[in-house]
Every structure is written in C-alpha cells, then in structure tokens.
Amino acid sequence: MPTKICSKCKCEFPATSDFFNKNKASKDGLQGNCKSCNKIEAKTHRENNKENISAKRKIYYQENKKLWADRSEYRNKNKERIQLNEKKYRETHKEQITARLKKYREIHKEEVRENKKRYYESHKKEVLQKQKIYNLSHKDQQNNSQLEYRKRKRALKAAQINQNADMKLKAI
Ligand SMILES: [Zn+2]
Numbered sequence: 001m002p003t004k005i006c007s008k009c010k011c012e013f014p015a016t017s018d019f020f021n022k023n024k025a026s027k028d029g030l031q032g033n034c035k036s037c038n039k040i041e042a043k044t045h046r047e048n049n050k051e052n053i054s055a056k057r058k059i060y061y062q063e064n065k066k067l068w069a070d071r072s073e074y075r076n077k078n079k080e081r082i083q084l085n086e087k088k089y090r091e092t093h094k095e096q097i098t099a100r101l102k103k104y105r106e107i108h109k110e111e112v113r114e115n116k117k118r119y120y121e122s123h124k125k126e127v128l129q130k131q132k133i134y135n136l137s138h139k140d141q142q143n144n145s146q147l148e149y150r151k152r153k154r155a156l157k158a159a160q161i162n163q164n165a166d167m168k169l170k171a172i
Helices: 035-077 079-092 094-107 109-122 124-137 139-171
Strands: 003-005 012-014 020-022 030-034
Touching (some): 020 035, 035 079, 079 094, 109 124, 124 139
Antiparallel strands (some): 003 012, 020 030
C-alpha cells in the first residue's frame, strides 16, 4: 500500500482518503496534511476567530461606552436646555405624538392588553387599592354625575311620554 507523509506532523499514513482529505488539484489526489492535522487546524482557526470576535466586540463596547458617556455628559450639562426643547417639542407636536401613540396602541393592541393584564395579575392588590382610593376621593363627583345622569334620563322619559301623548292625541 502506498504511504504518504503528512506535511504537518510528518507522520506516515496509508495514502488513502481514510487518512487524507481529497484534493483534486494535487498529484495524488490527496491533501498534504493528514485528517487529524486538518481537524486541529480547523479547531485552532475557530478558536483564533473566537478571540477575534470577542476582541472586536470588546472594542465596539469600549467605543460605545465612550459614546454613551459623552452623550450622558452632554445631557447632564445641557439638562435644562434639553428638557425645555423636549417640552417645546411636546407642545408643538401634540397631535403627532397623540397620533403616534394611538397608532402604536392599535398596532400593539394585543401586547398592550397582555401587558395590562399581566400588570394587573402581578399588582392586583395595588391596583385594587388604587381604585378604592380613587373611588373614595371621587365619590362626590361620581355621585354628582350619577345624579345628573338619572336626572337627564328622567327628563328624557318625561319628554317621550309627552311626545307619545301628543301622538295619541293626534291619532284620535
Ligand atoms: Zn498530520
């Protein structure tokens, strides 16, 4: 059986595709490195790349950290001006903001509902307590509005009765 010496580890192996990967370009149709050397190389390559990737990430993180720091420093230094600008923006773009919020709510209807539900489930006590407080502090208002409502309803009913009576009179 013809043998072949791996150009990497210098070991002698049978010159078959069991020990060497195929390479059409070479004279014997096999690669110069044995399979196990290929595996080691691939592994090292992966590991080197891993380091590369994490190094890149580190650099990116450092750069961004600086950017964030700059930005927050800018915000801190210009706090009042920024807040004023934001306030001005909110005032002059009221409709756009409301529209945007409405659109967002429409698009994310399900999510918003889910969020509310989840919030309620996990904050039941607080929510109920808040509602109770709200109801207590708005009792007068509620009573008033209920009273108003009942008054209006009564007036409407009376008007209807009058109308009916009129119609009956006309029918006769
Ligand atoms: Zn080898």
